[in-house]
Amino acid sequence: MSELKITGYGDDLTINDMRLGDLSPKDHENIEKEKGGQNYKPLEDVVVSHVKDSSTLICRKPSEDNIKAYIEEELIDGLCCYSAVNQGQLNQEIVDAVIHHLQNEKLPTVPRSIRHKYMSAFLMATTEITGMDKVVPKVSGVESWELTFKLCRRWGYQVKNIPQGKGIIVGATGNFHGRTVAAVSMSDDPDARNDFGPFIPGIELVPYNDFDALKNLFEEKGEYIAAYSVEPIQGEAGVIVPDDDYWPKVEKLCKAHNILLAMDEVQTGFGRTGANFAHQLFGVKPDIIGCGKAAGGGILPVSFVAGSKEVINTLTPGSEGSTFGGYPLASVVGVYAIKTLVDLNLAENAKIRGEQLMNHFNDIKDDFPDKIKEVRGKGLLTAFEMHNHKHLDGHEVSVELLNQGVYAKETHHSTVRFAPALTIKAWQIDDMAEKLRNVIKEL
Numbered sequence: 001m002s003e004l005k006i007t008g009y010g011d012d013l014t015i016n017d018m019r020l021g022d023l024s025p026k027d028h029e030n031i032e033k034e035k036g037g038q039n040y041k042p043l044e045d046v047v048v049s050h051v052k053d054s055s056t057l058i059c060r061k062p063s064e065d066n067i068k069a070y071i072e073e074e075l076i077d078g079l080c081c082y083s084a085v086n087q088g089q090l091n092q093e094i095v096d097a098v099i100h101h102l103q104n105e106k107l108p109t110v111p112r113s114i115r116h117k118y119m120s121a122f123l124m125a126t127t128e129i130t131g132m133d134k135v136v137p138k139v140s141g142v143e144s145w146e147l148t149f150k151l152c153r154r155w156g157y158q159v160k161n162i163p164q165g166k167g168i169i170v171g172a173t174g175n176f177h178g179r180t181v182a183a184v185s186m187s188d189d190p191d192a193r194n195d196f197g198p199f200i201p202g203i204e205l206v207p208y209n210d211f212d213a214l215k216n217l218f219e220e221k222g223e224y225i226a227a228y229s230v231e232p233i234q235g236e237a238g239v240i241v242p243d244d245d246y247w248p249k250v251e252k253l254c255k256a257h258n259i260l261l262a263m264d265e266v267q268t269g270f271g272r273t274g275a276n277f278a279h280q281l282f283g284v285k286p287d288i289i290g291c292g293k294a295a296g297g298g299i300l301p302v303s304f305v306a307g308s309k310e311v312i313n314t315l316t317p318g319s320e321g322s323t324f325g326g327y328p329l330a331s332v333v334g335v336y337a338i339k340t341l342v343d344l345n346l347a348e349n350a351k352i353r354g355e356q357l358m359n360h361f362n363d364i365k366d367d368f369p370d371k372i373k374e375v376r377g378k379g380l381l382t383a384f385e386m387h388n389h390k391h392l393d394g395h396e397v398s399v400e401l402l403n404q405g406v407y408a409k410e411t412h413h414s415t416v417r418f419a420p421a422l423t424i425k426a427w428q429i430d431d432m433a434e435k436l437r438n439v440i441k442e443l
């Protein structure tokens with residue numbers, strides 16, 4: 001049997017003889033390559049160490065004169081963990097709530113088969129902020145989407161009376177809902193699907209933002225369709241914002257065919273797009289939504305499904321569950337993630353700072369029209385797309401931004417997304433945009 005000795009915190013965290021503070025960026029890369037699955041391709045030569053302020057990280061880069069050593073530099077967090085840290089890194093109020101509840105309130109860890117008092121607070125806060133009747137807690141984003149998928153199927157059989165086994169859930173091309181087998185069954189991204197089949201049946205895709213395609217499908221197969229399950233704005237696809245009248249028309253169409261509108265607000269929720277939830281920007285009300293990411297305040301994975309009584313009431317004991325979904329710490333963090341969203345008026349700040357950032361993007365586009373093709377966004381979910389030339393490479397832009405001290409990442413070859421914390425200050429937006437301008441100029 002191997003001997004394992006673990007001691008220390010932070011840089012002194014030591015596993016046998018390996019102390020974290022002694023590792024160079026190359027050492028980290030080698031360990032990840034040797035001991036980890038290669039399901040990500042992280043930016044080269046940089047390791048994040050700790051937080052400086054709500055939008056600034058401290059990272060380590062190789063020292064120029066000694067490969068075994070590193071230097072520390074500031075990095076503006078232009079991505080905030082793909083919108084999981086809307087409230088800002090280490091949001092003090094959420095951190096205080098966590099520490100207080102663990103230390104002073106002696107927070108227990110119990111499963112859902114026994115009631116705990118914090119669940120009531122979680123359900124009150126989540127139903128109030130979403131305006132939905134009922135909520136079911138989960139852990140990761142994809143789980144919230146998957147539960148909406150299951151609930152839509154159940155509603156289809158039990159309420160709409162779709163013949164058993166014939167239910168269809170409609171999705172949109174370019175969708176991203178996560179990595180479970182159900183989610184990749186809906187995906188049309190070959191990288192996400194390759195050799196993971198057979199996929200689950202009963203899924204059909206329509207082109208995103210194409211009302212007529214949806215209408216035709218509903219007219220053809222509406223009696224078997226339980227739901228249209230879709231992102232209100234597509235995030236991973238490169239921040240695709242549908243036409244202003246798309247969602248109101250879709251909502252009406254769904255009602256006319258007795259089909260649920262199920263929205264994945266995992267990335268777009270919690271103030272990101274300038275409203276608490278992106279569907280509100282379009283004046284529609286889905287029957288059910290899935291939330292995650294910033295639902296955990298950037299501290300803990302917390303997700304939930306919120307929906308109408310008619311849909312959520314199809315759940316019965318034993319039909320769903322999650323050991324850590326809504327356990328006491330997740331409930332407290334979930335409540336404080338919402339308290340921060342409301343108290344700091346994060347949706348409003350996203351709107352104001354988002355306009356500021358989009359103005360910068362548009363100025364850069366005007367100055368370099370041969371490089372930037374399109375600028376897209378709502379609130380602080382923003383992206384620009386470059387023309388489709390080999391030398392206009394999104395990855396190169398990410399690497400150059402990193403050299404300038406900004407963390408942002410390409411979504412596809414030529415699109416780069418910016419989604420900083422919703423607490424970001426005006427001067428930090430200006431700073432980030434100036435650095436981006438320098439990078440674009442040099443391409």
Ligand SMILES: Cc1ncc(COP(=O)(O)O)c(C=O)c1O
Pocket residue numbers: 082140141142143145176177178179231235236264265266267268292293
């Ligand atoms: C719209 C959407 N749904 C679901 C997910 C999956 O969330 P998680 O990675 O927490 O499972 C993501 C993640 O990026 C997302 O953007």
